[in-house]
Amino acid sequence: MTSLWQVIPPGGNRPPVFYRPPTPEEVRFLREGRGGKVYNPQWVLGIPRCCPWGYPQVLLCRPLNPKGPFPTTFWLVCPFLSRRCGQLESEGGVRRLETRMARDPERMRRHHLDHAALRGSLLTPEENRWLRRNRPEWWRSLWSRGLGGIDFLHGDGGAKCLHLHTASWLGWGTHPFSSWLAAQFPRTHCDSPLCSGE
Structure with a gap:
């Protein structure tokens, strides 16, 4: 039996990424927006994480779509986690994370570099050639910006x-401040399948 899981191999100190292609049901789920937003499945490379109920929590996104560069490699689609993020942000969570990041900027800088390298590795050889020739500013942006397109350099x-x-x-499965994130998210899934629409 062939495994559905695929891996983007590690590079340097960068860990691998494990993901699988979305199933037809998950493509329908994304198109219908049952996670709270409608997503274009063509922009989705795969699903690295699902909840215990079987719904996608995070998408692995292609770095280039018909509208241009898409710097967000991992996209949160779980409504339970999205609401918790919103709640934490309204309580000053971004500022608290930035305070931690400021105490150890080198760890975050390395994480940004890993994100840039990962995003670049998701481009096909043809996309890389086309971008370098026709849109060098897009190519530089995809290869030099960090997590979510942050211009950390x-x-x-x-x-x-x-x-x-x-x-x-x-x-x-990695973040320089994963222990802080884990403390903010003692639970990473809902008690009942919110995404089922029932």
Whole structure:
């Protein structure tokens, strides 16, 4: 039996990413927006994490779509986790994470570099060639910006939002401040399947 799981191999100190292609039911789920938003399944490379109820929690996104670069590699789609992120943000969660990041900027810088390398590795050889030839500014952006497109090389080291960090932590299984994130999310799924629409 062939495994559905695929892996993006590690590079340097970057950990691997495990994901699987979305099932037809998950594609329908994304198109219908039952997770709270409608997603274009063509932009989805795979699903690295589902909840115990079987619904996608995080998407692995293609770095390039018909509208241009898409810097968010891991996209949080779980309504339970999205609501918790919103609640934490309204209580100053972004500021608290940024305070932690400021205490150890090198750890976050390495994480941003890993995100840039991962995003670049998701481009096909044809996309890489086309971008370098026709849209060099897009190519540079995809290969040089960190988590969620944060321009960490030029001083923008902010957290942006907790949704990005939560998606990266759960989808990739790593984050320099994973213990802080775990403390904010003692539960990472709902008690009943919110996404079922029932």
